[in-house]
Amino acid sequence: MIKHFMILSSSYSEGRRIAMHYIVNKQMNTEQLIKEVKTIKDACGETVSISTHYLETDSYSWHSIIEKDSFFEDVRVVDTLDTFIKLISADRILKGIDIAKYILANRFCTHLELEKLVYMCYADYLCATYKKLFEDKIYAFKYGPAVESVYEEYKGMKDIEEGMAVDAHLDKGYAKMPAKSRILFAEDGISKLSHIDATLRKYGSFSAAELVNITHVAGGPWSSVDKECMYAEIPDSVILEKHFKEDELV
Numbered sequence: 001m002i003k004h005f006m007i008l009s010s011s012y013s014e015g016r017r018i019a020m021h022y023i024v025n026k027q028m029n030t031e032q033l034i035k036e037v038k039t040i041k042d043a044c045g046e047t048v049s050i051s052t053h054y055l056e057t058d059s060y061s062w063h064s065i066i067e068k069d070s071f072f073e074d075v076r077v078v079d080t081l082d083t084f085i086k087l088i089s090a091d092r093i094l095k096g097i098d099i100a101k102y103i104l105a106n107r108f109c110t111h112l113e114l115e116k117l118v119y120m121c122y123a124d125y126l127c128a129t130y131k132k133l134f135e136d137k138i139y140a141f142k143y144g145p146a147v148e149s150v151y152e153e154y155k156g157m158k159d160i161e162e163g164m165a166v167d168a169h170l171d172k173g174y175a176k177m178p179a180k181s182r183i184l185f186a187e188d189g190i191s192k193l194s195h196i197d198a199t200l201r202k203y204g205s206f207s208a209a210e211l212v213n214i215t216h217v218a219g220g221p222w223s224s225v226d227k228e229c230m231y232a233e234i235p236d237s238v239i240l241e242k243h244f245k246e247d248e249l250v
Helices: 030-044 062-068 081-092 096-106 111-129 148-154 176-185 189-203 208-215 236-247
Strands: 002-011 016-023 051-057 138-141 144-147
Touching: 002 030, 002 062, 002 081, 016 030, 016 081, 030 081, 051 062, 081 176, 096 111, 096 148, 096 176, 096 189, 111 144, 111 148, 111 189, 111 208, 111 236, 138 148, 144 148, 144 208, 176 189
Parallel strands: none
Antiparallel strands: 002 016, 002 051, 138 144
C-alpha cells in the first residue's frame, strides 16, 4: 500500500481548498513531514488554519485518494511548499474591503457610513493593539477618512452623502458567514473580529451625518493632516495620537 500525507488549508483568493501532497517513504519520513508543517507555521503564524491527513491507497496518484475518500474532492494540489505558503499568506492579510463586506453582511449602509465605520474599526483596533487591522492607506477626504480599497470599490456611486443604500453586494451572496470566516482566517483573526464587533456596537447606530461630525472633531486625526494636499494620508502615528478625540464624542 502507498502511504499518503496531506496538509490542507483554504485559499480565499482561489475560493477553494488547497493541499500539499506527500508520499511517505524513506526520503519523506515522519521527521521531514513535521519539518514541512513547522515551515508553514513559521511563515504564516502558529494560528494558521491547516490540517494534516494520512491515507493509504494502492496508487501514487491523487485520484486514488479521492476514490478512497470523497472529502478530498475539489481540492487543488499545490506543486511547491513556497506556492502553498504564498497562497495562505496572502489570505492572512486583510484589506479594508474585507471589513466592509462583513459590515454589509450585517446591515445596510450608505457609502459614507461604510467608509466611516471601516475607518473606526481600524482606528479602534490600532489604538487597542498597536497593530494594523488591514493594509490599506487611509485618506483625508472632504467628508472624513476614506479607506483605499473601500473607496476604489464604491467610488462610482453618486449622492453618497444623501443616503444611497449600498445593497448591491448583498445580492451577490456576501452572506454573514463567509465574510466572518474571511476575517477569522486572517492573522489574529479572532481578536480582530472581536474588536470589529465591539466597534460596530459602539458606532453602528450613528447616522452618516453623525459619523462625519465625529471624524471631523477638532484635534482629531482627520483635522490634523494637510487636506489641501490631494489624497493626504492619515498615518498610523496620527491615529494613535488623536483618535481619542473621536472617542470622546461617543
